[in-house]
Amino acid sequence: MTDSGGAREESSVAGTSRRDAVLESALGVFARYGYRRTSMEEVARTARISRPGLYFLFESKESLFRAAVTQALERDLAAAERLLADQGTPLRERVLGAFDRWAGRYVGPLSNDVSGVIEQNPDLLGAIVVTAPDRFEALVTKAVEDGPFPETATSVVRTLISVSVGLKHQVETRQEYRDRLAVAIDLLVG
Amino acid sequence: MTDSGGAREESSVAGTSRRDAVLESALGVFARYGYRRTSMEEVARTARISRPGLYFLFESKESLFRAAVTQALERDLAAAERLLADQGTPLRERVLGAFDRWAGRYVGPLSNDVSGVIEQNPDLLGAIVVTAPDRFEALVTKAVEDGPFPETATSVVRTLISVSVGLKHQVETRQEYRDRLAVAIDLLVG
DNA sequence: ACTATACAAACTAGGCGAAACTTGTAAAGT
DNA sequence: ACTTTACAAGTTTCGCCTAGTTTGTATAGT
Known part of the structure; x- marks a missing residue:
């Protein structure tokens, strides 16, 4: 568990x-082939780096995977937050944008493998995968509470997530x- | 393709x-172990019949599976129809009952295997598995059209199916x- | 309208060793 | 702050075989 947590800044x-x-x-690469079937060799080649160089950046294949998933999750969460905060566009469109961004990446081809790794290593990689969806739900709920029916926001958002x-x-x-989620949002978000 | 389609009546x-x-x-048995891992022997034993006797009733393992799935689908569809038709209970409850009956069986442990067989034999067993969900959707839509907002019935039901x-x-x-679907129904069905 | 027994043909599972690949590390170089 | 080359240890894959199971049918019986 060295992985580099210290200060690293330049270039x-x-x-x-x-x-x-x-x-x-x-x-x-992980999203395309799944965790098991992607080799560090392949990742290194795609990133135009040598394989030992990859090990210089990341302790192990698992820590690389964890870092990649975490980064994607954080980035999509931040993007969703930014979209939701834009008071210029109507609530319906903001919510649609947030879901599209979130589900497009997180529920995409990646998710199968994420859940696969979770099942086998419940402790590793566990925290972020459980908390990120909760944070997304909280974000959207907060936005919907500024709409016409604040009291149903929690139920509405939970239902939208199921949709x-x-x-x-x-x-x-x-x-x-997108199209079908837009219909659901029109029905559920006044 | 003998399988018995003629008139058979007695006992x-x-x-x-x-x-x-x-x-x-x-x-x-199919639902419990999946298509591949249930033997005709096991089915025969469970049905308290001899294996050759099973072959007297059904041409092959596949035709038995097809008949079993078809029967279950038809029965659940009929049950949903009956529940939806009962004008005595409120629309919300009727819709919930229909979904509970339908999804409880059809999307249950069986579905994995049904979809597995479909993928491998797209032609066999194909028709009913495609048409039955459509028929369910039509049934619920018809019921919701008798509610307060007939014009949104199609969208509402499609969304409920996604939920x-x-x-x-x-x-x-x-x-x-049930609980969470009830919440969605309350939000979507006026 | 079945049961019991039996059988061929096909498929499936398990074992097993060899070959190939992958991970992680090392060492030397720029 | 990396690259190239190299290597040990472990895992996966592959081909092949044998043994066992399963399907579907037949035959005789009640």
Whole structure:
């Protein structure tokens, strides 16, 4: 458990480090092939880095996976928060945008493998995967409470989340997901 | 394709034949162990019939499975229809009852295997599994159209079906499924 | 309208060793 | 702050085989 938690700063642009770039491409590979079937070799090749170099950045395959998932979750959560906060657009559209961003990535092809790893390592990677959906729910609920029916916000958002989960199993394309979720939002968010 | 389609009548009580009883217990076994891992031997034993006798009733394992699934679907559809037609109880409760009956069986442990067989034999067993959900949707939509907002009935029911699918993946118990679906129905069905 | 017994053909499971691949680390280099 | 090359230990995959199970049918019986 060394993984680097200390201060590391130099090279590249302000907020985005080399590390972050590797994390991003690694997530793409994990999402495409699943955790078990992606090798560090493949991740390294995709990130245009050597495999030992990858081990220099991340202690192990597991810690790399954990970091990649965590980063994606945090980023999508932040994006959802930003979309929801924009008072310029109507509530319905803000909520739709937040779900689209959140579910598009989090419930995507990645989720199968995330849940697979969770089942086998309940302790590892566990915290973020449980808390992130809760945080998303809280965010959306807060936004809906500023709408016309604050008292039903909790139920409405819970129901919308169920719709979102269901749609992921029913539809083929992201566009269809958006369209049908928009209908549900129109019905549920006054 | 012999399977018996002609006129067969005698023994046992009016509507329920020996065949039906075998079908019912066969469904239980299939639901418990999945299609591949249940043997005709096991089905025969559970139905208290000899294995050759089972082959006398059903041409093959596949046709038995198809018949069992079809029977269950038709029965649950009929039950949903009956529940929805009862003008004595409020619309909300009728809709909840219909979903509970429908999703409880159809989306239950059986569904994994049904979809598995569908994937491998798209033609066989295909028709009923596609049409039955459509028929269920039509049934509920018709009932909701008699409610206060007939013009949104189609969207409302589609959304409720998504909620139902989502809940199946979110909740652990049938009771929790009922409770949360009831909340959604209250929000969506005026 | 079945039961009991039996059988061929097909499929499935389990074992097992060899080959291939993967992880994680080391060492030397730039 | 990495790269290249190299390597041990572990895991996965593969091919092949054998043994066991399962399907579907037949035959004789009640």
